[in-house]
Amino acid sequence: MLIMEESDMINCLLVVAFFYYVLFLYFSITRLVKFILPSSSRFGGDGNGLSICNEGVRIDGNGNEYKITRVRPDGRCLFRALVHGACLRSGQAVLDETREGELADDLRARVMDELVRRKDEFDQWDLGDLDVYVQRMKKPTVWAGEPELLMASYVLQTPISVFVIESSSGNLRNITNYGQEYEENDQPIKVLFLNYGHYDLLEEFLSDISCQNLRAKKRKKF
Template sequence: MARNPSNKAILEQLKHGIADFQIASSPVPSVSSHCPQNAPPAVFLTSITHKFFARIGPSLGRGSPAMKKLERYSVQKITGDGRCLFRALVKGMALNKGVALNPREERENADELRMAVKEVICDNDKERLKYEEALVAITVEESLKRYCQSIGRPDFWGGESELLVLSKLCCQPIVVYIPEHEHGGWGSGFIPIAEYGAEFRKGTKKVKPRNVVRLLYSGKNHYDLLV
């Protein structure tokens, strides 16, 4: 059985950026070495099997900086068929334009988003270079070849890598939230944990300002839409 690393070893791993973090709502006695592909944006993955937990729990209290960022929205549930990230994005972008998608349109548009990521990351060497952050996020966990073999499947879960690509590809600001109760709170609000494509909020010379799409990430590895 592998021994837990010493404090010195932990500090060295933190120093060199190779420590493995996961968010936990309470102390965890053990953890599987498998991590879901749609882990929340704040999670960093490496090949190291021992994981260090950044505890987010009741001890932070309502006076913590994160709790002061509390926001309130309504939740629109998204079908959990492996497309939830892509479904939530297409539904949010459509609603920002005043368009309501029917279930077939939502599914087809979600699959188009998935294939758009595959095209720029896997099928176009020149375009791929524009998404360096996404490439880093992908290859930390697995090889690019393996990723490209997986992303075409309809049950492939999207996560941070796809958010990095799609926010830029669609010129779309995206903010990801977690439920207040997953951060030690007792209410029904939401806390922002990551933002992608922030530059498109105010627009650019070529793109008009875009409304934000707000996604809710739950501890059940699922994305819903906040409106």
């Protein structure tokens, strides 16, 4: 009986030793890949037909380069994406979530005021009772859509472009644009629409040189 117990103990020790050996190999290979990959290949796949630069810059099948900035999905997502994009374009510091939410609520209120002011200028949307619609949309957790995108282009006096990522190809596709009258003086704020109603900020398309510069800046920190 004692011999069996010693044998079991030896087997357990062997299993533990093998586990740590596999763990050691895993971390060694992972570190080796991270060391080699930046010098041998700029991009890795994300499984959706997209290529991703090490710094988060993506390239779709058509060669379009872009970066997605995620915003909190709390009902303010469209307004968060718009104010974040407006701040980046004006050279302001990156917003924290609290300040971003405050500016998003302020933009929502201004958009609703603009909608009321322009209520007689358009009839492409059946909003029902406008007063009821506006009161509902003023709530910070209510999702916004096309009417708010158009009004936001007026409030911000800037074009806004909406993109999707095609599920079949993984390519970016521009589905609609607002505020074209401002395009002569300004580049659009780009937002990415996800099919479950969420919006993220789609940052400016970046060139191959931009991606290399991002990596160079990252290396300088060390």
